Amino acid sequence: MLISVQLLRALAAWLVVGHHVMQLFFNFEAHNALEDLLVEKGGAGVDVFFVISGLVIFLASADKALTPWRFMLMRLARIAPAYWFYTLLLALLVMAMPSMFPDVQLELSHVLLSMLFIPAQNPAGYGVYPLLDVGWTLNFxxxxxxxxxxxxxxxxxxxxxxxxxxxxxxxYVIGPFFDLADGFYRNDIVLEFLMGVVIGMLYRRGLCRARLWLALLGIVAALAAIYQGADVPRALEWGVPSAVLVISCVALEPYFHGSRFIKMLGDCSYSVYLLHVLVLCAGRWAIEHRGVGPYTMVPVCIVVIALGAFFSYHVLEKGTHRRIKHWFGLDESMPFSRQRH
Structure with a gap:
């Protein structure tokens, strides 16, 4: 895995965490410039994720004799176990402490659809979301x-x-015609996967190289474009700048190569993404029922998320992934860190 991409993956995950901190702790009411940035632009972390996903999938499958069935088994072995675990954990927590999750309603059919990555209306009435609501990105x-x-x-x-x-x-044709998942898939965000594939093709041809100043200029320009925003479809407003950000970071790979700390941050990013809402909901409960100040709870939640993600990656993700690969005889020549979500 490219270390530069690992760094960007970690930053994107924590940007989403910041966005949800503002949602759950402050109801999107910003009190300073940083909070305003997280409210307005924190969601762009998802767009960075999607571009990275297209890049990683292309590189992970290049020059490999993969059948469609084997490819899907490898993908499921990588992303499903942790997602299923946190989905079921949330269901158990909702049954045990419903006051901690007032926005969550349990219906068996919806839980099953969530586990199968099938978009469906959330029984709580706030749209097409799985039980673990951040899982909407996994449906894409x-x-x-x-x-x-x-x-x-x-x-x-x-x-x-x-x-x-x-x-x-x-x-844009089959989905709207049959009204699949209430129009869930009719979202231009899917184009960001293609942007990642294009970057992967360019990288494979040795075209993702640039002088330091040009790569840094690309990062600055991408961040400025995301910050400025525009009244255009999301794939243009955040997707294109995210693609520029990714390709610029890839060009800086020689400066990051070999960093174990950055690699570890990237490795833990998937668990950060999955478990952070559960931790933040517990933090919100402490704020509302135990009188803890939100600014006191924020660093506590950050530490819990970081430590939880570290152990989740090493015990849950890595452990189950190796077992499933052994059971199905999947390719052992591909390192675990390259088979990332």
């Missing part, structure tokens, strides 16, 4: 994995075009 991920699996049937040079056509058909 799973769609992309399925379509990319089909693209593996053609030569590598044509995969981008096959995935692009399939995304268009599913999201």
């Amino acid at each position: 991920e799973m769609l992309f994995y399925c379509l990319f699996a089909v693209a593996l049937l053609v030569r590598e040079a044509y995969r981008l075009w096959v995935v692009a056509v399939l995304l268009y058909l599913v999201c």
Whole structure:
């Protein structure tokens, strides 16, 4: 895994955490410039994730004789166990302490659909979200994995075009015609996966190189574009700047190469993303029922999320992934850190 991408993955995950801190602790009421930034732009971390996902999936499958079935098994082995664990953990916590999760309602059918990555209306009435609401991004991920699996049937040079056509058909033709998942897939955010695939193709051809000043200029320009915003579709407002940010960071890879600390931050980012809402809901409960100040609770939650994610990665993610690979005889030549969400 590119260390520069690991750093960007970690930053994106914590940006989403900051956005949800403002939602759950402050009801999106900002009191300073940093809080305002997290409220308005924190969601852009998801766009960075999607671009990175397209990049990683392309690189992880390049020059490998992967069948669609094997590819999907590898993807499921990587992302499903931790997601299922935190989904079921949330369900148990809701039953044990419903006051801690007042926005969550349990319905067996919805829990099952959530576990199967099938978009459905949340019984709490706030839209098409799974039980663990951050899992909405994984529903898009799973769609992309399925379509990319089909693209593996053609030569590598044509995969981008096959995935692009399939995304268009599913999201803008078949989906609207059959009203799949209440229009969930009709979202231009799916184009950000294709941006990542393009970056992967450029990287494979040695075209993601630039002088230090140019790469830094690209990062500054991307961040400025995200900050400024525009009244355009999300794929343009945040997706294109996220792609510029990713490719600029990749160009800086020689400066990050070999950093174990950055690699560790990136490794833990998936668990950070999955467990942070549970921790923040517990923090909100402490604020509302125990009189703890929100600014006192923020660093406490950050520490709990960081430590929880570290152990979650090493015990839950890494451990279950190795067991599943052994059970199904999946490729052991691909390092775990390269098979990232």
